[in-house]
Amino acid sequence: MTLKEKTQRAAALAVLEPLIKYIKKNPQDNLVKLVDAVQRFAGPSFPAKNFDKIREGAADPDNVYSKLLIRAINDLHPDVLNGMAMALGLGVAAGTKKVRENREKYHCNIPFITLIDPTSACNLKCKGCWSAEYGHKLRLTYEEMESIVEQGRELGTHLYMFTGGEPLICKKEILKLCEKFPQCAFLAYTNATLVDQEFCDDLRRVGNLALAISIEGDEESNDFRRGDGAYKTSIEAMELLKKNGCMFGISVCYTSKNIYSVTSDEFLDDMIDKGVMFGLYFNYMPLGKGALPELIPDPEQRKYMYKRIRDLRNSKTGKSMFIMDFQGDGEYVGGCIAGGRNYFHINSAGDIEPCVFIHFSDSNIRTHTLLEALQNPLFMSFYKNQPFNDNHMRPCPMLENPDYLCKMVKETGAKSTDLIDQESAEDLCAKCRKFAAEWAPVAEEVWNSTPHKPSKTYYYRDTPEGKAEAAKKNNE
Ligand code: SF4
Numbered sequence: 231m232t233l234k235e236k237t238q239r240a241a242a243l244a245v246l247e248p249l250i251k252y253i254k255k256n257p258q259d260n261l262v263k264l265v266d267a268v269q270r271f272a273g274p275s276f277p278a279k280n281f282d283k284i285r286e287g288a289a290d291p292d293n294v295y296s297k298l299l300i301r302a303i304n305d306l307h308p309d310v311l312n313g314m315a316m317a318l319g320l321g322v323a324a325g326t327k328k329v330r331e332n333r334e335k336y337h338c339n340i341p342f343i344t345l346i347d348p349t350s351a352c353n354l355k356c357k358g359c360w361s362a363e364y365g366h367k368l369r370l371t372y373e374e375m376e377s378i379v380e381q382g383r384e385l386g387t388h389l390y391m392f393t394g395g396e397p398l399i400c401k402k403e404i405l406k407l408c409e410k411f412p413q414c415a416f417l418a419y420t421n422a423t424l425v426d427q428e429f430c431d432d433l434r435r436v437g438n439l440a441l442a443i444s445i446e447g448d449e450e451s452n453d454f455r456r457g458d459g460a461y462k463t464s465i466e467a468m469e470l471l472k473k474n475g476c477m478f479g480i481s482v483c484y485t486s487k488n489i490y491s492v493t494s495d496e497f498l499d500d501m502i503d504k505g506v507m508f509g510l511y512f513n514y515m516p517l518g519k520g521a522l523p524e525l526i527p528d529p530e531q532r533k534y535m536y537k538r539i540r541d542l543r544n545s546k547t548g549k550s551m552f553i554m555d556f557q558g559d560g561e562y563v564g565g566c567i568a569g570g571r572n573y574f575h576i577n578s579a580g581d582i583e584p585c586v587f588i589h590f591s592d593s594n595i596r597t598h599t600l601l602e603a604l605q606n607p608l609f610m611s612f613y614k615n616q617p618f619n620d621n622h623m624r625p626c627p628m629l630e631n632p633d634y635l636c637k638m639v640k641e642t643g644a645k646s647t648d649l650i651d652q653e654s655a656e657d658l659c660a661k662c663r664k665f666a667a668e669w670a671p672v673a674e675e676v677w678n679s680t681p682h683k684p685s686k687t688y689y690y691r692d693t694p695e696g697k698a699e700a701a702k703k704n705n706e
């Protein structure tokens with residue numbers, strides 16, 4: 231940490247620690263004071279009216295997000311509340327400003343978030359996933375991960391997520407990173423098998439690491455793919471994390487088979503009872519030669535998901551958890567966020583990929599800096615071509631606009647990074663074409679019949695010209 235960051239952190243902690251103690255005494259009455267404090271830390275990086283909206287919700291005891299905040303204040307350990315508030319309030323807010331400046335300076339995408347696979351290995355053997363077979367051969371060293379975060383911080387990136395494989399196989403290295411970079415917020419997607427009391431103690435100590443536990447519905451549907459006993463293990467881990475005041479949510483891959491079960495009231499109410507604070511939903515992607523395209527939700531199911539997620543988020547009648555659907559929420563971020571526009575992914579071989587689902591690359595951390603990767607042809611191709619569709623219900627250059635991925639891979643000479651059985655862009659996109667063609671008319675009908683607010687994050691090519699282009703579009 232720089233001296234300036236240390237001073238800011240000490241000043242913020244001096245205010246935050248007693249404030250959290252005070253708020254914990256009477257959360258409902260004091261919620262608005264908490265929002266005021268967060269706004270003070272976050273400074274001018276976010277529009278004031280966003281905070282006004284949060285303040286309005288916080289003052290209403292029936293608002294589901296006010297209930298969520300109260301749950302967080304009551305359930306989370308003070309060290310976790312402090313750690314997350316410091317990372318998100320100070321680090322991410324300062325980082326946002328730096329990201330924007332660097333986009334102008336370097337004329338390329340600069341991300342808010344970086345995903346890292348510390349290892350390809352996994353201790354489970356879910357159907358359709360080859361992680362268990364990779365073994366421990368592919369692994370990033372601590373020094374490599376430290377360098378990724380150092381370089382990222384220079385660019386402004388303050389949010390890091392660990393995917394895999396099972397990232398908690400490398401929990402020592404992950405905890406070391408969390409300690410070294412208290413101004414960054416970290417999240418690990420995990421199967422929860424390695425969560426124990428000692429790890430919960432570590433989570434409380436560092437404060438800036440949350441978990442997203444993978445789950446695929448009730449016990450029967452979860453264990454069908456993830457193996458007998460996997461559901462029980464996840465639930466036991468949730469109970470332990472809740473008891474220890476750690477922050478966690480769920481990560482859900484929805485398919486044509488489980489889409490209704492993972493969005494049911496029963497499932498979500500049960501997850502809230504278990505202490506889940508957030509739900510991150512991902513559409514099944516037919517990646518790799520063993521993929522099953524029939525698991526892609528069909529157009530009617532995608533339409534259902536679009537409406538269901540909005541109902542679940544309704545501030546009066548929804549669920550008291552933070553829910554995001556990565557394939558259905560394009561309208562809030564202007565479509566595809568890959569290629570460094572908001573995020574990118576580094577696999578356990580060090581390949582720098584545009585997205586966790588796009589296994590093609592022209593750069594590796596062992597031969598390129600992150601900035602070089604962002605300026606190399608593949609990422610610049612994302613920069614120049616985003617958005618891939620003006621209908622943000624069809625955001626993806628692979629799933630919904632497969633011609634784009636084939637074209638970009640061909641033009642840039644990017645190579646397949648599949649760790650087991652390399653697949654060409656043509657073969658991958660061929661599995662998406664049927665869905666893309668059937669989804670297009672349904673997506674057009676829903677998009678054209680739904681009002682959309684102009685987004686503040688519709689910046690493509692985040693330079694003065696890009697901002698002018700976005701403003702023109704927002705006014706149309
Ligand atoms: S837990 Fe995740 S990484 Fe491990 S085998 Fe299952 S799907 Fe693959």
Ligand code: SF4
Nearest residue numbers: 566567568585625626
């Ligand atoms: S490449 Fe596809 S899956 Fe990845 S962020 Fe873009 S739209 Fe989403």
